[in-house]
Amino acid sequence: MHVAHLSLVDFRSYTHVELPLDPGVTALIGPNGQGKTNLVEAIGYVATLGSHRVPGDAPLVRSGADRALVRMRAVRGDRAATVELEITPGKANRARLNGGSPVRAREVLGIVRTVLFAPEDLALVKGDPDGRRRYLDDLLVQRTPRLSGVLSDLDRVLRQRSALLKTAGTAMRAHRQSVDLRTLDVWDSKLAQIGAQVLVARRALVDQLRPHVAQAYEQVSSGQGAADLTYKASLDAVLELEPGTQAGPDLVEAQLLEAMGQLRSKEIERGTSLVGPHRDDLLLELGGLPARGYASHGESWSFALALRLASYRLLTEGDGLEFEQDGEPVLLLDDVFAELDVRRRDRLAELVAGAGQVIITAAVPQDVPEPLVGARVDVMGGEVTRVL
Ligand SMILES: Nc1ncnc2c1ncn2[C@@H]1O[C@H](COP(=O)(O)OP(=O)(O)O)[C@@H](O)[C@H]1O
Ligand SMILES: [Mg+2]
Structure with missing residues (x-):
C-alpha cells in the first residue's frame, strides 16, 4: 500500500497543508524546525493512533486551536480509502472512513500501516x-x-x-x-x-x-x-x-x-x-x-x-x-541517516531501497544516500513544495 495524499489542519505547526505523495522514495528536505517530522508523525499517527514523540495528544494540536484534523488517502492495489481523524485532546478521537459517518478512531486501524525509524x-x-x-x-x-x-x-x-x-x-x-x-x-x-x-x-x-x-x-x-x-x-x-x-x-x-x-x-x-x-x-x-x-x-x-x-x-x-491484504507498510525514515556512520547508513539504504513507499526526512539533500534518491519535497515555514 502507499499513501497518496496527506492533508493536515491545525496539526502541530501546520494551519493547513496538502501533500500529494507517490509510491517509491520521497525525501522531505528542509532546515531544522520547519515541520518535516510533523508530517511523518501525522502519517504514523493514522497507523498507530499515537505519536512516536509524545505520549499524549495535546502537543499534536496547533497551539491556539481546539482540534487537529489528519486526512489521508491510502491506495492498495486498485482500491483507495480515505481516512480522516479528528484529534481533540481530553476527548475520544473520532474517525471517518471514505467520508462516512463518524466512528471510533480504533475502527480505522489497519488501513494504513507504517514502520517509523527515528532518532x-x-x-x-x-x-x-x-x-x-x-x-x-x-x-x-x-x-x-x-x-x-x-x-x-x-x-x-x-x-x-x-x-x-x-x-x-x-x-x-x-x-x-x-x-x-x-x-x-x-x-x-x-x-x-x-x-x-x-x-x-x-x-x-x-x-x-x-x-x-x-x-x-x-x-x-x-x-x-x-x-x-x-x-x-x-x-x-x-x-x-x-x-x-x-x-x-x-x-x-x-x-x-x-x-x-x-x-x-x-x-x-x-x-x-x-x-x-x-x-x-x-x-x-x-x-x-x-x-x-x-x-x-x-x-x-x-x-x-x-x-x-x-x-x-x-x-x-x-x-x-487480521485483514487479508498486501501487508507492506509505508516506511518512514525520520532524520536517521544523519545519526548513523557511513557503513550502517549504506546498509540501511540498500535494505529499504526496494520498499513500495519510503518517506525520508533530511536537513539537506546530501544526507539522502544514493540508493534512495527519488522525489523531493522542500519543507519550509509551514509550506511544502514539490521540487521537480
Ligand atoms: N502544537 C504545536 N503548535 C504549534 N507549533 C508546533 C506545535 N508542535 C510543534 N510545533 C512547532 O513545529 C516545529 C518543529 O517541527 P518539526 O517537524 O519537528 O521540525 P523538523 O523539520 O526539524 O523535523 C517547531 O518550530 C515547533 O515549535
Ligand atoms: Mg525532525
Whole structure:
C-alpha cells in the first residue's frame, strides 16, 4: 500500500497543508524546525493512533486551536480509502472512513500501516522498558487492530486498581478498617483476564520477530554477533517460572491471579500494581550479553535498526494479519541517516531501497544516500513544495 495524499489542519505547526505523495522514495528536505517530522508523525499517527514523540495528544494540536484534523488517502492495489481523524485532546478521537459517518478512531486501524525509524529509536536499546513495550504494542495493534481495545481496557483497569490499592493502603496505615477486599478481588480478576490476553499476544509476537531481528541485525552489522530477544514477564519473576514459556491465555490468567495473591500486601503497601504486562520488558541480547549496558553506540544503533526492519518484514510477510491484504507498510525514515556512520547508513539504504513507499526526512539533500534518491519535497515555514 502507499499513501497518496496527506492533508493536515491545525496539526502541530501546520494551519493547513496538502501533500500529494507517490509510491517509491520521497525525501522531505528542509532546515531544522520547519515541520518535516510533523508530517511523518501525522502519517504514523493514522497507523498507530499515537505519536512516536509524545505520549499524549495535546502537543499534536496547533497551539491556539481546539482540534487537529489528519486526512489521508491510502491506495492498495486498485482500491483507495480515505481516512480522516479528528484529534481533540481530553476527548475520544473520532474517525471517518471514505467520508462516512463518524466512528471510533480504533475502527480505522489497519488501513494504513507504517514502520517509523527515528532518532528516538536508540532508546529502544538503551532506554527504559516502556519504550520496548510500546514497540511491541504498536506492532501488535497494526497486525491485530482488535488488540487496541484490549490495551485501552488494560490501561483503565490498571488506573482503577491502583486507585483502590492506594485507598486500601491509606486506610491500613491509619489503622482503620481496610476497604472491602472483595472489591479488590474483582479488579484482580479483571487485570488477570485482560493482562493474560496482552501477555500471550506479546509473547507470540516476540517469537515471530526473533528470526527477523537476528537476520536484520546480521545484515545491518555485516555479520558481527548474534542478536536475540526474550520477553521478560514480571509474572515469571514472581512465580519463578522460566521466561519464554508458551502458556495459553487461561493458564496465564490463573498464573497472574496467583501472583497477585502472593503480592497483595506488598501491592497495598506500595499502592500500585506490581505484576502484569505493564511491568514487563523485552530483553535484547547481543552474543549472549544484554545489549543495554554492554553494546557500543554503533551496536545499539544496529539493534534499533534491526528491530524496525524486523517489524517491516513481519508486516510485509502478512502472516497472522487480521485483514487479508498486501501487508507492506509505508516506511518512514525520520532524520536517521544523519545519526548513523557511513557503513550502517549504506546498509540501511540498500535494505529499504526496494520498499513500495519510503518517506525520508533530511536537513539537506546530501544526507539522502544514493540508493534512495527519488522525489523531493522542500519543507519550509509551514509550506511544502514539490521540487521537480
Ligand atoms: N502544537 C504545536 N503548535 C504549534 N507549533 C508546533 C506545535 N508542535 C510543534 N510545533 C512547532 O513545529 C516545529 C518543529 O517541527 P518539526 O517537524 O519537528 O521540525 P523538523 O523539520 O526539524 O523535523 C517547531 O518550530 C515547533 O515549535
Ligand atoms: Mg525532525
